[in-house]
Amino acid sequence: MSGVKKIDGKKVMKGEFIVQNKLGVHARPAALFVKLANRFSCAIMVSKDDEEVNGKSIMGLMMLAAGPGSKLVVHCEGDDCQQALTEISALIKRKFDEE
């Protein structure tokens, strides 16, 4: 996880994570992610390889097809970006409460 930076007066923070749960980011983890993301006001973008999607969209996250071992880059932009990234990080590291 990077520290908080300021770009054009906006707080920005970025983190990289490896998907560790056995089944990858399927519907249930995606729903947990999106529910968590929607609690924050900052913009949350998630990318895998060259594809970037909105972290507040279930269909977007599922489209990434982030299987076990794949790398996700989470990019938050807004006042509560630090808190958001901390909690998202915890969720991914908890393997989305699976297994």
Next chain:
Amino acid sequence: MQRDTITVERFYTGEARGLDMKLVAGANGLKRIIREPTVNRPGLALAGFTRYFANKRLQVIGNAEAYFLKTLTPAEREERYATLFSFKIPAAVFSRNLKPDKVFLRVAERAGVPVFVTSLITMKFINLATLALEMFFAPRASEIGSMVDILGVGVIIRGESGIGKSESVLALIERGYSLVSDDITRVTLLDGREIIGAGAEITRNHMEVRGIGIINVASMFGVRSIRAQKRVDLVVTLKAWSDVPDVERLGMEQEYVKILGMDVPHIVIPVRPGRDLARLIEVAAFQIKLKTSGQNPAKELNDRLIARMTGSMQI
């Protein structure tokens, strides 16, 4: 849950026409209570065997009993009648227009037990009477909420007052669906397996719309806009957006709500200005229809996704 007492009078006034029943004696016993939702043929009791006599039920006398009684001497008959009426039976029904003899009527009158004659054959009467009694005995309750029939899916729409129930119902009627009840739905558990919803008889076909008053839906939107009763397949609760902390996003697992002890599929739709509630309720009903036919789109999509991610499927 409420269960009323079913008197012979209630059964008779409700079903006399359908069952073609005529009262021939014992009018003073019409307040007797039918305690079991089925009928009995008192052949064995008339033959003298009264252990296990199902005396709480309606007693149906058909050809078998009538011809048996004819084999007895008048004295024997009177004695058997006395035995029969020494039990507290709710009423006796003669099928096939069989004529009860004078002694039978006299003993029944004295015991205060109503006697009916029906033109139906015994089997037919037993079938229809059992169905009718089941309906009388079915557990009932009132659910707060309006009910609409959406393409064969009975949907009860619940929500706090002022959340937009009536508007949704009106919009659904506009789309061609039918109103079952407004604001309060009477529910009945049928055969212990399905819930039937209906409007209260007095307010049937009417709706209250805030600001306009009471409207007659049938005369305003035509006869297809109303329906007397419908099986309940889905309960939709409309809730203010802020009161729904965990909005359902996948719909993979079905939530249920209990009505009269039965599980009925339930979904919560968060309400926010600009959401077309009627459209959402309509789609929810279609979704239930698909699910009950064995489809679960969320699960199917997820299975495909997992297969892709774990490499167990080639695409």
